[in-house]
Amino acid sequence: MAKAAKQAAKNGVADKREAILRAGIKVFAAKGFFNSKVADVAAEAGVADGTVYLYFKGKDDILHSVFDRAMAEFIAEGQRELEKLDDPAAQLAKIAELHLSRLGADRSLAVVFQIELRGSTKFMEAFSAAAFAEYLAIIRKTIESGQKRGIFRDDVKSVVAAKIFYGALDEMVTNWILSKKPYPLEPLAGEVVKVFLGGMRS
Amino acid sequence: MAKAAKQAAKNGVADKREAILRAGIKVFAAKGFFNSKVADVAAEAGVADGTVYLYFKGKDDILHSVFDRAMAEFIAEGQRELEKLDDPAAQLAKIAELHLSRLGADRSLAVVFQIELRGSTKFMEAFSAAAFAEYLAIIRKTIESGQKRGIFRDDVKSVVAAKIFYGALDEMVTNWILSKKPYPLEPLAGEVVKVFLGGMRS
Amino acid sequence: MAKAAKQAAKNGVADKREAILRAGIKVFAAKGFFNSKVADVAAEAGVADGTVYLYFKGKDDILHSVFDRAMAEFIAEGQRELEKLDDPAAQLAKIAELHLSRLGADRSLAVVFQIELRGSTKFMEAFSAAAFAEYLAIIRKTIESGQKRGIFRDDVKSVVAAKIFYGALDEMVTNWILSKKPYPLEPLAGEVVKVFLGGMRS
Amino acid sequence: MAKAAKQAAKNGVADKREAILRAGIKVFAAKGFFNSKVADVAAEAGVADGTVYLYFKGKDDILHSVFDRAMAEFIAEGQRELEKLDDPAAQLAKIAELHLSRLGADRSLAVVFQIELRGSTKFMEAFSAAAFAEYLAIIRKTIESGQKRGIFRDDVKSVVAAKIFYGALDEMVTNWILSKKPYPLEPLAGEVVKVFLGGMRS
DNA sequence: AATGAATGAGCATTCATTCAT
């Protein structure tokens, strides 16, 4: 097989996997993970039911893959952006901005993240723990660096402060999802940062 | 039937409903709502499968009832305690303390609240919205009263500040649940309050 | 216990059994035997669920008792009336008249007889056979007596002729039940007799 | 896919649906519709439980389909045969012959028609009404044509006469089903016709 | 790789019947 053909095939593969992943996000967000049928996802993706199993181990795996991929992208982009900044306060502001702009740009993805991924204790324990911990760790390290520089108070443990920061952002997203009237999510980043930095100022 | 007997019968009824409710919390927390069988709950409660349907409309109704009852108790206790205090800062500290001590005292209930109740978009939209909004409203009003008194900065909307405060507390609980090693939850209330009040100081 | 009291008690018993029986006819006719709950019958009769079992062995027994009692009454009345008549043709006319007037007077009873009693092969085989055969036998004997007197042709077996006569009457009832617009059932007796006697004239 | 293969697949589908339909007739006849489990039908048909739902909406649908198909075939064959005859009397004789020979050839089908289909008032009202009315209408029209030709008396309404004729045939079948000793059903057609035509002779 | 017909384990719910009061 020629290189070009291989690439095409690879793209084809990627396209199909991608389509199923997107369909999963859409369907899970709309009906909830447990109420969604694999057949729904397959139909939405425009493939046969059985085809789903060529790309994923099962229904759970679609959900996990949604999380894994989005989280990986999220973390990668975050680290790329953070490296450009030196000031911990500015870094936290960037994290908040990215967090809310990204989820605010894809309501379905946000629903899956805020609602569906938490519906399974098993999942939370087994899968999200690692990636999620990695995300929290990035926040924590940023805070620690601020504490070392004397910018942030250090009578609050960095790990606790990180949870406070993350929890505040997370709640913005959850409320935004559940709200009946639409409003832009990203601007709330500034508010969270304002209060948090105020509270952490040394 | 004598009064005493009537009372006994009433207690019997209450006991059975109560037993099913408790069993529901335990089972849902342990296996997740969607993975729990009505039979599991019945067995845990020590009643026959069919008996569950004498006290609840169905599986969903057990979950909803868990939420309704706990939330009602929570709000009632909260308001009772808040009335005793005058200072908004002290009131927020009390809310944080109650929030974490209550959920920290019943891990299963906490799991149901943090994990299972969110697994159902439908539920979140239809049921929790009202009671949940009421809880957020209590926090918001407390903040507003602090803003009016000039204690809290007013360049942050009270509704946003309330979400930040609630989100921080909520995240403490979620992390506590997911943590592999046990630790006391309530002490974190002080940390959250410290940072939040710092950030809201005018 | 005084005789009067005993009688009263007996009446009470009879009343309750009677009430359940009537309730059974009404409920079975309205919802179908298999779709009727014992609780429905009890409620309709104004007694507790458990009380039904003091008077009947179970749900089936109610249905059987409806049949047994109605059939016994029907046969008793029929024989009483037939004895008054001598002419076999007049006797058949009387049977037809009684058949249609009785069922035409109680639509619910008719529904139970035409529809519900046949829904159970078991029932048809085990119970109705006897009483039903008795009814057919009365018709058959009437026909035979006409054949002996030379009034009716005897190149048709009496048992077959009896089924024809009964079947014709039966169909009148079934159609009447299923008809959307109400009409008097009894007058059709004359038509059936007219054709049947015409066909049996020797 | 080649034409031959397509045809084979089509046959496969038809075969499976057909097998379930036959199994339904057999099982319903043997145990009664309400006492039959879908699993019984599936087992009898040699397919998995779930497969039944690929071909039928549910248990009810199997019963309805049995009726629809048999009735359609029955009416089609009847009309085909009736067209060959001119004499209304001969036509009625043919109807009787077909009616009894067809049901007499398939006891299970007869049981379903005579017993099970009537167990559901709903069914009788909603479904059978139309097809059943069509069958009665064919008989009625045949009688009317006889009345117009002066062969049949016209002091009996054709619709009533049709019910008498149908009722007589129907009763032959019901008795045949319930009879403990087997006997040929079809010969009774002649007896019914003999009496009916005698009664309708003008 | 892709299909989609077939599978069959799994489960919420109903309801006839019992029995302690």
Next chain:
DNA sequence: TATGAATGAATGCTCATTCAT
């Protein structure tokens, strides 16, 4: 006798997954 709360067996239907084509 009467009650009605409690029981638990019974079952129609769904849907994740497989596999022959």
